[in-house]
Amino acid sequence: MFAPYSHEPLTDFTIEENKRVFEKTLKDVSFQLGKEYPLIIGKERITTTDKVVSINPANKEEIVGVVSKANKQLADQAMEAALEAFETWKKEKPEACAHILFRAAAILRRRKHEFSAYLVKEVGKTWKEADADTAEAIDFLEYYARQMITLQHGVPVLSRNGERNTFYYIPLGVGLIISPFNFPLAIMAGTTVAAIVTGNTVILRPSDRAPVVAAKFVEVMEEAGLPSGVLNYLPGGGAEVGEYLVEHPKTRFISFTGSRAVGCRIYERAAIVQPGQKWLKRVIAEMGGKDAIIVDKDADLELAAQSIVSSAFGFSGQKCSACSRVVVLEDVYDQVLNRVVELTEQLTVGNPEEQSTFMGPVIDESAYNKVMDYIKIGKQEGKLMTGGEGDNSKGFFIQPTIFADVDPNARIMQEEIFGPVVAFTKAKDFDHALDIANNTEYGLTGAVISRNRSNLEKAREEFYVGNLYFNRGCTGAIVGYQPFGGFNMSGTDSKAGGPDYLLLHMQAKTICEAF
Known part of the structure; x- marks a missing residue:
């Protein structure tokens, strides 16, 4: 049905036409800077008084965008929206989930230079680094979509005379995605869609240093056909709101990329079983290196x-x-x-x-x-x-x-x-x-x-x-070539872009029927 996965090619900026197009895109994006972006919770777009102001690190006078800031009340609202959406999303056919990712990849591919230009503006990436970031985001979408189609039927297990055994995977629930500034498209998109394509719903908390790129990506997922409430965009609010959601009894898993100190804090707080909590939370963490x-x-x-x-x-x-x-x-x-x-x-x-x-x-x-x-x-x-x-x-x-x-x-x-x-x-x-x-x-x-x-x-x-x-x-x-994740205090060795990454967002179910 689809061609085998292959790495998204990088743009050759030594070709004059590619250079000209990207220079034009940078100018076009410059005219789009300074816009306001609301929170997205379920079907609602919510504007708050408190704001996150995203600044171009190469030019402190330039405002890339202004993003509404979350609070605990809005965090509860996002959790309710995600829980409600999960009841229907978890029943969606894996092929349908995968096709949304395929469509999002196609949209992102068409808008590749636009997203790369935002990466130049919002986090100061050079042309080459920005282009690679966008290509990696496309890779994650394509790779995880194909992988979910492969995983949808589970894994064969043995059956004895008089019984039939099946072993397959089901989603976990609502996940909290905390993404970093340094790969504000690739890692943010990869961690988000890995959770979504496996049947979970998510609350996305992008880095306050790169909220605009994340807002643009949420627009792509909406355009690709993702139902309301599956992806809730909840930037800002600082550690207070983040820790509130980590500790929330309805949070099923946390996918975090960032510093060792914050990752260890999340791991510690997630281990505490809160009143009304029915599960042990799963933590997927990538925490840095030396x-x-x-x-x-x-x-x-x-x-x-x-x-x-x-x-x-x-x-x-x-x-x-x-x-x-x-x-x-x-x-x-x-x-x-x-x-x-x-x-x-x-x-x-x-x-x-x-x-x-x-x-x-x-x-x-x-x-x-x-x-x-x-x-x-x-x-x-x-x-x-x-x-x-x-x-x-x-x-x-x-x-x-x-x-x-x-x-x-x-x-x-x-x-x-x-x-x-x-x-x-x-x-x-x-x-x-x-x-x-x-x-x-x-x-x-x-x-x-x-x-x-x-x-x-x-x-x-x-x-x-x-x-x-x-x-x-x-x-x-x-992605798909060198699955990425480390040992010791570098995290949970969760190999992003690898053959077992999606399994971290699911749980296995065994069914035995006797005849």
Whole structure:
């Protein structure tokens, strides 16, 4: 019925026509900025007095949009709408649910540049990063729709003489989706539609730093034919409203992407059985990383340097998969470090609306101050090789920053900075490098650059991360190709874009009929 799943292609902006079209789309979107967006609860569009104002991080004077802010009363209203919609949505045929995702993917594909332009404006993504974010959102829609069609009949189980056994999956109920700013379309869309296509209804709480992109996506789902109440858009309200919904006795599961601190808090609060609660809540969490690239002594050093730069500084290092630690064997340490510094100093930092820009701003003033504080710490813990400067006069710009000769136990080697800062440390041999790489509380991504097959196989067994890459960077997992999720304090190892992800949103039911 449908072609096999394949990765959504990225736009080639070296083609003049593609460049021209995207420049025009950026201008068109500029004329749409500053609009107000209501909450969407069931069939109602609700405007509140309190607002979330979304600001362009590259230009603090530019308002991307103004979004109504939720409160506890509206959270209760959203829960009631989701519960009511669940009674009919859970009975919908899986093919029908999947077809809504297919249609939404087609709409998103037609509006690809528009959504990418909003990503440039709202979170400061460069052309390439924004295009990849939109492509990944399309991938999630297509992949999960196809996967649900496969899962709809369950899994065969054995039957004995005189009985027939069946084993299949049913939805959980109402889910709370808490999505991040750094992939405000891809992760927000992926976590939302995974819950919806499996027969659940959801309350979506997007990041307050990126509520407009989420509002636009909700419009797409409505246009695709999603019934009212299945997806309720409830931004704002801060931790108070978020925690209220986490603890709500009718919340069946929480799907969260964000910081370790918030993820652990959600996990803790969700474990408490509230009065009237009939189930143990399920938590799907992706909580960040402190990701290392190991460079072996016989590695392709140019490949290593290029991989480090792209992994450390893509989207200003604001990726849970970003390379923030580099572990280099002492034989080639100086060569790799010097080449990475050289490449980094060639990067263009500035307005993400310009095609030539490699790196735009960090997301807001809070992030800017946090990263600059870590740079101060880094100056005490290591040798500053390049960068270390920030400029928040117009936007929140920080130069890509490299520290050398850092102790593996230093703060900038252990704590997630979530900015364009990378620390280098030296290893005596490959075993020592693995020890350093594993020496954090996280376990999300990692990479090894090596020509030594024995060392690669050792890393395969001993490098303890959920996504391990050989001879490439440690970012850029593709839906269906590299299912994504980490170990330890990186979360619940919920592999987004993988063969078992949808199962996290369902429960299995066994039926035995005796004859």
